[in-house]
Amino acid sequence: MTANDTTMDAGFRREVAGWLNEHLTGRFEPLRFRGGPGDGDAFPDLRKEWERELAVGRWSCIGWPEEYGGRGLPVPLQIAFHEEYARAGGPGRLGHIGEGLIGPTLMAFGTERQKQRYLPPIVAGREFWAQGYSEPGAGSDLAGLKTRARRDPSTGQWRVTGQKVWTSLAHVSDWIFVLARSEEGSVGREGLSFLLMPLHQPGIEIRPIRQINGGEEFNEVFFEGAVAEAEDIVGKPGDGWAVAMALLGFERGISTLGQQMTFAHELDLVVEIARENGSLRQPAIRRRIAQSWAGLRAMRYNAARMLSGFGKADLAREALGYKYYWSHWHRDLGKLAADVLGVEADVVTGDPRRERLQQLFLFSRADTIYGGTSEIQLNIIAERGLGMPKEPRGKA
Amino acid sequence: MNLDLTSEQEMIREAAVGFLTERAGPAALRRAAEAGSGYDRALWDAIGRELGWCALAVPEEYGGMAMGAFDMALLAERMGQALLASPFFATVCLAAPLLVHAGTAGAKETYLPAIAAGELEATVGLSALGGVWWPDAGAVAAGVTARPDGAGFRLDGRLPHVPDGATAGLILVPARIEGGGIGVFAVTPAASGLTVRPLKTIDVSRPLADIRLDGVAVGAEALVSDPALVAAGLARALDEAALALAAEQVGVAQGALDGTLAYIAERVQFGRAIASFQAIKHRCAELMVRIEVARSAVMGAARLAASGEDPQAAALEISAARALATDAAFLAAQEAIQLHGGVGFTWEYDPHLYFKRAQASGAWLGGADDHLDRIAAVVCPA
Numbered sequence: 015m016t017a018n019d020t021t022m023d024a025g026f027r028r029e030v031a032g033w034l035n036e037h038l039t040g041r042f043e044p045l046r047f048r049g050g051p052g053d054g055d056a057f058p059d060l061r062k063e064w065e066r067e068l069a070v071g072r073w074s075c076i077g078w079p080e081e082y083g084g085r086g087l088p089v090p091l092q093i094a095f096h097e098e099y100a101r102a103g104g105p106g107r108l109g110h111i112g113e114g115l116i117g118p119t120l121m122a123f124g125t126e127r128q129k130q131r132y133l134p135p136i137v138a139g140r141e142f143w144a145q146g147y148s149e150p151g152a153g154s155d156l157a158g159l160k161t162r163a164r165r166d167p168s169t170g171q172w173r174v175t176g177q178k179v180w181t182s183l184a185h186v187s188d189w190i191f192v193l194a195r196s197e198e199g200s201v202g203r204e205g206l207s208f209l210l211m212p213l214h215q216p217g218i219e220i221r222p223i224r225q226i227n228g229g230e231e232f233n234e235v236f237f238e239g240a241v242a243e244a245e246d247i248v249g250k251p252g253d254g255w256a257v258a259m260a261l262l263g264f265e266r267g268i269s270t271l272g273q274q275m276t277f278a279h280e281l282d283l284v285v286e287i288a289r290e291n292g293s294l295r296q297p298a299i300r301r302r303i304a305q306s307w308a309g310l311r312a313m314r315y316n317a318a319r320m321l322s323g324f325g326k327a328d329l330a331r332e333a334l335g336y337k338y339y340w341s342h343w344h345r346d347l348g349k350l351a352a353d354v355l356g357v358e359a360d361v362v363t364g365d366p367r368r369e370r371l372q373q374l375f376l377f378s379r380a381d382t383i384y385g386g387t388s389e390i391q392l393n394i395i396a397e398r399g400l401g402m403p404k405e406p407r408g409k410a
Numbered sequence: 411m412n413l414d415l416t417s418e419q420e421m422i423r424e425a426a427v428g429f430l431t432e433r434a435g436p437a438a439l440r441r442a443a444e445a446g447s448g449y450d451r452a453l454w455d456a457i458g459r460e461l462g463w464c465a466l467a468v469p470e471e472y473g474g475m476a477m478g479a480f481d482m483a484l485l486a487e488r489m490g491q492a493l494l495a496s497p498f499f500a501t502v503c504l505a506a507p508l509l510v511h512a513g514t515a516g517a518k519e520t521y522l523p524a525i526a527a528g529e530l531e532a533t534v535g536l537s538a539l540g541g542v543w544w545p546d547a548g549a550v551a552a553g554v555t556a557r558p559d560g561a562g563f564r565l566d567g568r569l570p571h572v573p574d575g576a577t578a579g580l581i582l583v584p585a586r587i588e589g590g591g592i593g594v595f596a597v598t599p600a601a602s603g604l605t606v607r608p609l610k611t612i613d614v615s616r617p618l619a620d621i622r623l624d625g626v627a628v629g630a631e632a633l634v635s636d637p638a639l640v641a642a643g644l645a646r647a648l649d650e651a652a653l654a655l656a657a658e659q660v661g662v663a664q665g666a667l668d669g670t671l672a673y674i675a676e677r678v679q680f681g682r683a684i685a686s687f688q689a690i691k692h693r694c695a696e697l698m699v700r701i702e703v704a705r706s707a708v709m710g711a712a713r714l715a716a717s718g719e720d721p722q723a724a725a726l727e728i729s730a731a732r733a734l735a736t737d738a739a740f741l742a743a744q745e746a747i748q749l750h751g752g753v754g755f756t757w758e759y760d761p762h763l764y765f766k767r768a769q770a771s772g773a774w775l776g777g778a779d780d781h782l783d784r785i786a787a788v789v790c791p792a
């Protein structure tokens with residue numbers, strides 16, 4: 015991945031790498047290469063401390079404008095940061111949902127008070143957020159959600175009742191943003207509101223869900239008359255859908271682009287193990303490795319094309335298809351990793367490198383589900399990218 | 411890496427789209443094929459003499475515009491999309507880079523200005539059109555020997571599949587020189603001992619010829635390669651040709667998809683346009699993703715190749731682009747037939763034109779698997 019980085023700021027990369035080299039040691043040493051997807055529940059307390067360490071070095075929220083405590087770095091440098099971070103084995107970012115999702119949403123839609131109250135603790139690595147969108151009856155069809163919010167006319171507070179599910183990191187977070195139905199009798203995208211709620215309160219119960227790899231990274235979150243303060247609604251009552259969708263748009267994959275470095279690491283590890291156990295001698299395995307390498311290069315250039323499109327209103331075709339492509343690429347890599355391990359893919363050995371490939375095999379199954387399943391991605395690509403007819407809707 | 415187009419490149423692209431939409435495309439290809447010549451002479455003249463596209467890859471000192479691999483890729487993509495039948499690929503993407511990278515100063519002076527001006531149709535006679543030039547570029551010369559004879563040479567061998575071999579005015583023939591080394595020889599169709607047999611091809615957009623050399627006598631000046639450059643130059647020229655071919659394939663894929671989208675938007679079954687069926691939407695979306703990714707790979711590889719910075723790294727990226735583009739082109743053409751239904755199987759409708767070109771181009775200059783093997787040899791040496 016090195017041949018083409020010349021246009022990136024080499025000095026900046028050195029600075030990032032140097033800082034990480036100095037700080038990701040000592041008590042933080044065990045965090046190296048941990049806490050990534052599939053390993054999200056590893057060392058939560060230590061990772062929170064790590065977030066604060068990053069903040070002290072001013073490495074949190076580097077893309078945010080300076081007025082909100084960020085560094086206002088341009089996208090290419092943000093990507094360079096994510097890459098160096100991955101290269102150094104920086105742990106999965108507990109602060110990601112705050113930094114990448116709710117922070118930018120508040121900057122765009124929040125009140126002055128909300129910005130002052132919520133942005134600084136995100137920058138400082140002191141408050142962590144969860145995303146409360148999906149429900150048991152509303153997954154791909156998010157607009158089918160039923161969790162209700164009602165305003166208490168005397169206090170102005172919102173009272174929330176219902177259930178969210180698959181809520182990543184809720185068990186280690188402080189706050190949750192919730193999309194809830196605030197208008198009696200409303201259906202679909204109408205009548206929804208976007209609320210900010212503290213997770214630690216009597217009306218909320220969090221139950222971790224054990225996932226495919228045995229870890230517990232996501233949760234069910236039950237609301238029983240839980241409270242959101244009157245001033246903690248983002249946008250107006252009934253505007254929730256627009257805010258919720260804008261939030262998904264902000265991310266636009268900047269951190270996803272950084273993850274290509276992690277992908278490259280994983281591919282290197284697959285090759286390393288294949289060499290050790292002899293499967294590298296199989297022509298079919300070699301071709302699959304080459305195919306994977308080719309896809310990785312293509313993704314890198316696809317990212318470069320996307321960069322020139324950032325800030326434009328419509329997602330260009332190369333950006334529309336990116337999630338679909340990388341998630342399938344990554345899932346294929348997981349299968350390749352398991353095939354390279356052969357029978358050993360099934361055996362729990364305690365060897366961290368093999369374990370990493372086993373995790374890759376299992377967890378890459380989530381890539382094609384969260385953040386819009388592949389089928390939903392294809393619907394969007396067909397409709398927005400190719401102008402094909404919209405999906406018919408059944409009666410609710 | 412910046413993959414934005416400059417305003418000049420946007421202009422080239424716009425001009426190419428405008429011109430090729432008007433003058434090339436499936437209907438023009440059918441007319442040219444029926445006329446029997448294989449290509450439309452007037453179209454080729456317009457490309458070479460009016461638009462000046464033949465000058466793109468030629469250095470300025472030889473009358474060219476020295477635009478480089480990136481511009482070439484932009485243009486080649488449009489040509490693939492329009493199923494262009496033209497000696498352009500053989501002349502500009504195959505022969506010109508070979509002279510540029512491996513040629514002697516004299517050879518460049520003799521041939522490049524004529525190529526740049528659109529006055530000379532040239533091609534390269536590889537011993538195997540589907541063969542590979544790694545790890546040793548000499549492989550592409552394996553089928554021809556050059557025996558020193560007086561001041562000149564005698565050439566013997568066979569070039570079974572030479573692109574535009576029956577119409578080219580100049581055939582560049584890589585050969586093994588008896589006594590050591592490889593050389594590229596300039597041969598003209600009139601040379602005695604040369605037999606050119608035009609082949610009937612299933613892909614009518616690109617004619618091939620089977621050429622035999624039986625003791626073809628050439629002078630010393632026919633050895634157009636510089637011995638110091640020939641091995642690396644041959645490899646680099648073929649890499650650039652493979653890149654242009656990959657760009658064409660992205661275009662072929664795009665053309666096949668666009669034609670399919672237009673058809674399925676109109677065709678009604680079960681009371682609705684078949685484009686509204688999710689099974690069909692998803693397959694088209696999948697194609698779009700594959701095409702965009704292949705296009706990204708081509709653009710990135712082309713930028714790197716154009717920079718001339720690291721030909722070895724560029725070579726691998728070209729192989730990546732080629733593998734992805736080959737698959738995308740075939741898949742898009744295959745889906746074009748399927749999603750057209752019965753008419754997709756007819757001569758009258760266009761899908762077969764893309765399908766045949768996709769398969770034929772996929773076999774030229776190393777197949778997808780060859781390119782993957784090349785990557786594997788470097789990324790995961792056993």
Ligand SMILES: Cc1cc2nc3c(=O)[nH]c(=O)nc-3n(C[C@H](O)[C@H](O)[C@H](O)COP(=O)(O)OP(=O)(O)OC[C@H]3O[C@@H](n4cnc5c(N)ncnc54)[C@H](O)[C@@H]3O)c2cc1C
Nearest residue numbers: 145146147148153154180181182380383384385387389390
């Ligand atoms: C690891 C992980 C972390 C997650 N984290 C969070 C989180 O933090 N917060 C949060 O709110 N959510 C989270 N999610 C939830 C995620 O967004 C949903 O799982 C996803 O939107 C799919 O919804 P579903 O699970 O209900 O599946 P369903 O919508 O029931 O889908 C089941 C299958 O039907 C297909 N399908 C559905 N609709 C269509 C259609 N129109 N056309 C074709 N096929 C269709 C789907 O593609 C899928 O294959 C997480 C999920 C995972 C796996």
